[in-house]
Amino acid sequence: MLSVADAAKAVIERVPRLASELVPLDRAAGRVLAVSVVATRALPGFDNSAMDGYAARSAELPGTLPVAGAVVAGQLDVPPVPAGAAVRILTGAPMPPGADTVVIQEDATRDGDRVTLPASPAGDNVRRTGEDVAIGEAVLAAGTRLSPWDIGLLAALGIVQVPVARAPRVALIATGDELVDVMTPPGPGQLVDSSVHAIEALVGEAGGVADRLGIARDDLASLADRFAAAQGHDVVITTGGVSVGDRDYVHAALSAASITLELYKIAMKPGKPFSFGMRPGSPPAPVFGLPGNPVSTVVAFELFLRPALLAMQGATVTARPTATVRVAGGYRKQAGRAHYLRAHVVRDGEQLIATPHPKQGSAMLSSLVGCNALVVIGTELTELSPGAPAPAILLGAV
Numbered sequence: 001m002l003s004v005a006d007a008a009k010a011v012i013e014r015v016p017r018l019a020s021e022l023v024p025l026d027r028a029a030g031r032v033l034a035v036s037v038v039a040t041r042a043l044p045g046f047d048n049s050a051m052d053g054y055a056a057r058s059a060e061l062p063g064t065l066p067v068a069g070a071v072v073a074g075q076l077d078v079p080p081v082p083a084g085a086a087v088r089i090l091t092g093a094p095m096p097p098g099a100d101t102v103v104i105q106e107d108a109t110r111d112g113d114r115v116t117l118p119a120s121p122a123g124d125n126v127r128r129t130g131e132d133v134a135i136g137e138a139v140l141a142a143g144t145r146l147s148p149w150d151i152g153l154l155a156a157l158g159i160v161q162v163p164v165a166r167a168p169r170v171a172l173i174a175t176g177d178e179l180v181d182v183m184t185p186p187g188p189g190q191l192v193d194s195s196v197h198a199i200e201a202l203v204g205e206a207g208g209v210a211d212r213l214g215i216a217r218d219d220l221a222s223l224a225d226r227f228a229a230a231q232g233h234d235v236v237i238t239t240g241g242v243s244v245g246d247r248d249y250v251h252a253a254l255s256a257a258s259i260t261l262e263l264y265k266i267a268m269k270p271g272k273p274f275s276f277g278m279r280p281g282s283p284p285a286p287v288f289g290l291p292g293n294p295v296s297t298v299v300a301f302e303l304f305l306r307p308a309l310l311a312m313q314g315a316t317v318t319a320r321p322t323a324t325v326r327v328a329g330g331y332r333k334q335a336g337r338a339h340y341l342r343a344h345v346v347r348d349g350e351q352l353i354a355t356p357h358p359k360q361g362s363a364m365l366s367s368l369v370g371c372n373a374l375v376v377i378g379t380e381l382t383e384l385s386p387g388a389p390a391p392a393i394l395l396g397a398v
Contacts, residue, residue, distance in 0.1 A: 018314075020165055033141070036141050038139070046094050050102065062116075065084060087099065103120045139157070167207055172196050176241065180215075218241065219249065261277045271290075273289075288304065327384055343371065
């Protein structure tokens, strides 16, 4: 069986990159920047005061000076500060011509229309033009996934249309006679198709747009109908039916659609039956076959699909952050497959302590609740002593 690392590398190398589009600034958060942004205006655009206080000439300090007016934020007409005088100034107000320093009000002693100021070097408490961002400076690189503060920077630079990678359209196809829609109360032997809703949310978090195409029954005709409906999508994801049971028809349906599997069975637990292929076309579309058990589905998505969707958008960072954790209680397993333990990680001083969920079965939905990490127990490792270190993929804040 292929290792997780080799499988993930193969997927990233095969998925196509999407074209770019312009979106309004207020819809660009979470999208991947298609081209680098170079500033065409300076930030700040003018010298201004960083504090409330008094603007003066540094060469005339210390001294007691007359107060020759005031300057406030947003003021358009700012007269020069007279020689031998100071000007009352508020935070963000433009520096008056002639002044080169600001003495904060706590260090000033005001007596009527005169103020006593201590020595203050030139530039003190002054925000200089372009000290944050200079004209011509590259401020955001292509491949950046735009955060809320990136959006703020783009707004400050006057960028109202943002070039981003097109969001991948993802077709979701659930399979299995036992599955019912969330609106249908399950009868004996039936299960609600919960995985498709988790995957839809995960696709959205990774910058994609998911279309649920319904539940395909365990026969080739039903699967063929769903694959036909998936034409025009950038990615196809199936859940269930990828094993080798008597009624697992996904691989046969893929073959009938001229989709050749490039990966099948990964040395991991949960998620071993993961499969991957490419649907012919221009461009070709990646097709992912995920296991039916909900935990296997989520783990496989985290390891393979989330990085793939981000790579399709040109993101320079496609992996979750990782950290070394101490595993409470230890762990035992057989060699041959890497195990991914759902765990809750907390900080204890300089260490991160991971407590694996007591229910690690691949059908245990509750084990994902409160989980903020996947602890990785290596392929050939058979025993981890209590408190021993292990790598972990961080899914959330610690």
